[in-house]
Amino acid sequence: xxxxxxxxxxxxxxxxxxxxxxxxxxxxxxxxxxxxxxxxxxxxxxxxxxxxxxxxxxxxxxxxxxxxxxxxxxxxxxxxxxxxxxxxxxxxxxxxxxxxxxxxxxxxxxxxxxxxxxxxxxxxxxxxxxxxxxxxxxxxxxxxxxxxxxxx
Amino acid sequence: xxxxxxxxxxxxxxxxxxxxxxxxxxxxxxxxxxxxxxxxxxxxxxxxxxxxxxxxxxxxxxxxxxxxxxxxxxxxxxxxxxxxxxxxxxxxxxxxxxxxxxxxxxxxxxxxxxxxxxxxxxxxxxxxxxxxxxxxxxxxxxxxxxxxxxxx
DNA sequence: TTGCTCCTCACGTCACGTGAGGTGGC
DNA sequence: TTGCTCCTCACGTCACGTGAGGTGGC
Numbered sequence: 001x002x003x004x005x006x007x008x009x010x011x012x013x014x015x016x017x018x019x020x021x022x023x024x025x026x027x028x029x030x031x032x033x034x035x036x037x038x039x040x041x042x043x044x045x046x047x048x049x050x051x052x053x054x055x056x057x058x059x060x061x062x063x064x065x066x067x068x069x070x071x072x073x074x075x076x077x078x079x080x081x082x083x084x085x086x087x088x089x090x091x092x093x094x095x096x097x098x099x100x101x102x103x104x105x106x107x108x109x110x111x112x113x114x115x116x117x118x119x120x121x122x123x124x125x126x127x128x129x130x131x132x133x134x135x136x137x138x139x140x141x142x143x144x145x146x147x148x149x150x151x152x
Numbered sequence: 153x154x155x156x157x158x159x160x161x162x163x164x165x166x167x168x169x170x171x172x173x174x175x176x177x178x179x180x181x182x183x184x185x186x187x188x189x190x191x192x193x194x195x196x197x198x199x200x201x202x203x204x205x206x207x208x209x210x211x212x213x214x215x216x217x218x219x220x221x222x223x224x225x226x227x228x229x230x231x232x233x234x235x236x237x238x239x240x241x242x243x244x245x246x247x248x249x250x251x252x253x254x255x256x257x258x259x260x261x262x263x264x265x266x267x268x269x270x271x272x273x274x275x276x277x278x279x280x281x282x283x284x285x286x287x288x289x290x291x292x293x294x295x296x297x298x299x300x301x302x303x304x
Numbered sequence: 305t306t307g308c309t310c311c312t313c314a315c316g317t318c319a320c321g322t323g324a325g326g327t328g329g330c
Numbered sequence: 331t332t333g334c335t336c337c338t339c340a341c342g343t344c345a346c347g348t349g350a351g352g353t354g355g356c
Contacts, residue, residue, distance in 0.1 A: 016336070017336070017337095030319080033319065037319090048338090050327095051329080052336085052337095067281075067285065073222055075318080077318090102303050105303060106303050109299055113296055116293045116296065124286065127279065127286060129223055130223055130278055130282060133275055138272070141268045141269075144264050145265075148258060151257060168310075169311095170309065181345095181347065181348085182347095185345065185346060200311090202310090202353095203355075
């Protein structure tokens with residue numbers, strides 16, 4: 001067994017695009033496309049022609065993108081805006097940890113709340129639509145079952 | 153006020169593509185495209201160049217397509233298959249109404265059930281995903297709120 | 305008859321899929 | 331060194347959007 005020349009850190013760029021895509025439920029082409037349109041900073045600086053490398057944080061980020069895209073049916077344009085807010089939030093978190101001042105901390109936390117609210121609104125209205133569809137299907141099912149009973 | 157030369161029937165082809173698209177939450181282009189790929193029988197027989205006309209039934213059908221597409225994220229290929237089953241079900245309903253034989257009716261009803269089950273499965277797994285996302289967001293929100301309390 | 309809506313091409317776009325031909329790195 | 335994965339074009343595809351130029355029907 002070979003030994004790594006350095007210890008693993010969570011932000012280490014040890015993932016190549018293949019395994020990275022697999023971990024995020026996408027394909028290498030999708031990852032390159034997201035980089036192309038600016039959704040994803042291309043695995044750090046990289047000389048032309050060299051391989052992309054990703055971190056575990058990148059995995060989390062893309063997983064989140066894919067999830068929102070699939071579940072909410074957002075365009076990459078819309079996702080891009082949502083992610084800008086997400087990035088802004090990450091910056092705020094950093095600020096948060098950097099300060100000890102309670103007033104400052106309160107200001108930061110209060111900025112985060114409306115962003116969560118916004119996502120919750122999207123998710124809730126989707127859930128309402130799904131539940132509506134589900135209940136209609138259940139009604140149909142019930143109707144058919146009832147008729148079957150009547151035939152017995 | 154002008155009088156129609158005939159009485160309104162539910163299956164009457166009185167809708168032109170514009171209002172039809174609006175009623176279904178789509179665009180004329182989308183409707184033509186669905187016809188092009190065979191998802192929709194093009195508003196009855198029609199001589200080349202003449203206007204398409206649709207019925208209220210068509211409205212219901214396309215609304216259902218759009219809903220399933222948006223909520224479940226299905227491709228038109230997958231929808232096409234789902235709609236074949238739907239069409240088969242419509243045929244079964246007709247058979248159902250045409251017969252009085254209880255054994256025959258039972259057979260028909262039992263064919264319909266698994267189809268509803270299938271759609272329910274799709275819808276339920278979607279709902280589970282949405283609910284998972286929602287609960288994660290609620291957790292985040294709760295965490296931020298708690299920290300705000302601690303600062304007070 | 306005049307407008308408005310509709311018609312049919314046909315090219316554009318978004319979000320990737322799919323090779324082709326070549327290079328990087330364990 | 332050999333394979334495998336990665337690289338960059340670049341064209342294809344799905345689900346429409348968007349004109350262009352022309353005709354239908356209240």
